[in-house]
Amino acid sequence: MPLPRKAHAFIALGLTAAIALTACGGGSDNGENADGTVNLSLLVDVGEQSMNIGNAIVEAFNASQSDVKVQIESRPGGTDGDNLVKTRLATGEMNDLFMYNSGSLFAALDPGKNLVPLTSEPFMSGLDETFKTSTSVGSDFYGVPFEQAMGGGILYNKKVFADLGLEVPKTWDKFMENNAKIKAAGIDPVIQTYADTWTSQLLVLADFHNVAAEQPDWAEKFTANQAKFAEPPAISGFERLQAVHDAGYLNKDFASATQSQGMQHLVDGTGAQYPMLTSTVSSYVDLADDAAENIGFFAQPGDDESTFGLTAWTPAGIYVPKSTEGAKLDAAKKFLTFAASTKACDAVSKATTPNGPFMIKDCKLPEGLPTAVTDLDKYFTDGNASPALEFLSPVKGPNLEKITVEVGSGIATAAEGAARYDEDVKKQAQQLGLKGW
Known part of the structure; x- marks a missing residue:
C-alpha cells in the first residue's frame, strides 16, 4: 500500500471553528452575485498542515483583489474523505475547487470525465514537470500544487559521517562500504522501525528512481502487466x-x-x-538543539553513479470539477493563477515551515530551513528527481508493508517477497479492470 497520505491520524478539529465554512458542498449557481462578485468554495482535508496552507493561500488571494471571494470547507481525512470526494464528483455536487492527492489516487477520480483540464492555461508553464506528470492523463494536465514535494531516501547523521570520514554514497556498493565502517565504530548503520510497519517500505519504494533510470518505461509496462517486481530491475x-x-x-x-x-x-x-520520507523532518527537529542542522538527507543510491537521483513524492493538487461553469469557472481559474504564483508560496512560507521544495518553478524556499529540506531541494533544482511509482501507475497492492517487514526481518527472501507482491498487485489491478491482468 502507499505510504500515509496527507490525511494523517491527527484531526485538527479546533481549526474548523476559525474557518469560514460553506453551507453546502458545491456551488449553488454558475454566475455572479448582484454586486458583480463571485463566491467560490474550496474543499480541503482537515489535517492541520492542509488547513494552515489552505487558509494562507485563500486569505492572501482574497486580500489581493475584490472580484472573487473564496471560502474553505473542511472534509474528513482517510477513507471517509475519499468517499466524500468521489460521491460529490459523481453527483455533480463538488465544491467549485477541491484539494486532493496527485498520482494514482488522482487518476482514480477519472479526471477526463470529472475534472476541467488546465493544459492551455498560462500558469501551467510555471509548474514543475514532475508535478504535472502526476496530475495528467494523456496529454492533459489538471492540477495546481497545493503544498510542497517530499522525497524518499536516507536521513543521516552528519556528525557520524564527519567523525568517520564518510561521504554521501552515490552507489549502493559505496553505501554498503559505509555501513561496514559505521558498524565497526559501534554505531548502528541502518535504522529500521517495524513497529510502525509503513516505515519498512522505504528501501523498496525509494528505489524506484533507479528502476526508472534503467528502464524508463517500466511503470507503463507494469501497469499493462508486462513487468514484475520479481524480475530485474524492480x-x-x-x-x-x-x-x-x-x-x-x-x-x-x-x-x-x-x-x-x-x-x-x-x-x-x-x-x-x-530510510525515510522527508515529510517527517518536523518530527525530529526538536529532539536535540543541533538536530535541524545535523541531520542531512540523500537519495537512495543504485548501481550506477551517473544516474544517482531522487524518488519524489509529489504533493496534493487543487482541481476544478466539471460542475464548475460560467463565471465560477473563470473565477476558479483566477484563483488557480494566484495559487500557482510566488505570492501564494510566500504566504504559505509565512504560515508554515516548508518541508520540501515548492512545485512552482519561480518559488524559493525561505532561509533557515532544516538541512534535510535544503538537501532535498537540490535534487529538484538540479533536475535530478523522478516520480515515485504511485504517481505513474494506478496499480498498488495493499499488503506491501507486511511483505517488506518479512523481507527486512529475514523471514522471507527478496525473491519470495517480490513474488508475493506481484500477486498482491494483481488483485488490485483486476479490481480496477485494467487490460492485461
Whole structure:
C-alpha cells in the first residue's frame, strides 16, 4: 500500500471553528452575485498542515483583489474523505475547487470525465514537470500544487559521517562500504522501525528512481502487466532490504522500534542512517538543539553513479470539477493563477515551515530551513528527481508493508517477497479492470 497520505491520524478539529465554512458542498449557481462578485468554495482535508496552507493561500488571494471571494470547507481525512470526494464528483455536487492527492489516487477520480483540464492555461508553464506528470492523463494536465514535494531516501547523521570520514554514497556498493565502517565504530548503520510497519517500505519504494533510470518505461509496462517486481530491475529494492538485514547492519530492536524511537536513535548518533520520507523532518527537529542542522538527507543510491537521483513524492493538487461553469469557472481559474504564483508560496512560507521544495518553478524556499529540506531541494533544482511509482501507475497492492517487514526481518527472501507482491498487485489491478491482468 502507499505510504500515509496527507490525511494523517491527527484531526485538527479546533481549526474548523476559525474557518469560514460553506453551507453546502458545491456551488449553488454558475454566475455572479448582484454586486458583480463571485463566491467560490474550496474543499480541503482537515489535517492541520492542509488547513494552515489552505487558509494562507485563500486569505492572501482574497486580500489581493475584490472580484472573487473564496471560502474553505473542511472534509474528513482517510477513507471517509475519499468517499466524500468521489460521491460529490459523481453527483455533480463538488465544491467549485477541491484539494486532493496527485498520482494514482488522482487518476482514480477519472479526471477526463470529472475534472476541467488546465493544459492551455498560462500558469501551467510555471509548474514543475514532475508535478504535472502526476496530475495528467494523456496529454492533459489538471492540477495546481497545493503544498510542497517530499522525497524518499536516507536521513543521516552528519556528525557520524564527519567523525568517520564518510561521504554521501552515490552507489549502493559505496553505501554498503559505509555501513561496514559505521558498524565497526559501534554505531548502528541502518535504522529500521517495524513497529510502525509503513516505515519498512522505504528501501523498496525509494528505489524506484533507479528502476526508472534503467528502464524508463517500466511503470507503463507494469501497469499493462508486462513487468514484475520479481524480475530485474524492480527486484533490486527487495534485494537491498534483505541485504542490510543479512549483513547485520540494523538496530537490534528493529522489530519493535517505533518511528519516534528511530528518529531519536538517529539524532543521538547511536544510529547513522534512517530510510525515510522527508515529510517527517518536523518530527525530529526538536529532539536535540543541533538536530535541524545535523541531520542531512540523500537519495537512495543504485548501481550506477551517473544516474544517482531522487524518488519524489509529489504533493496534493487543487482541481476544478466539471460542475464548475460560467463565471465560477473563470473565477476558479483566477484563483488557480494566484495559487500557482510566488505570492501564494510566500504566504504559505509565512504560515508554515516548508518541508520540501515548492512545485512552482519561480518559488524559493525561505532561509533557515532544516538541512534535510535544503538537501532535498537540490535534487529538484538540479533536475535530478523522478516520480515515485504511485504517481505513474494506478496499480498498488495493499499488503506491501507486511511483505517488506518479512523481507527486512529475514523471514522471507527478496525473491519470495517480490513474488508475493506481484500477486498482491494483481488483485488490485483486476479490481480496477485494467487490460492485461
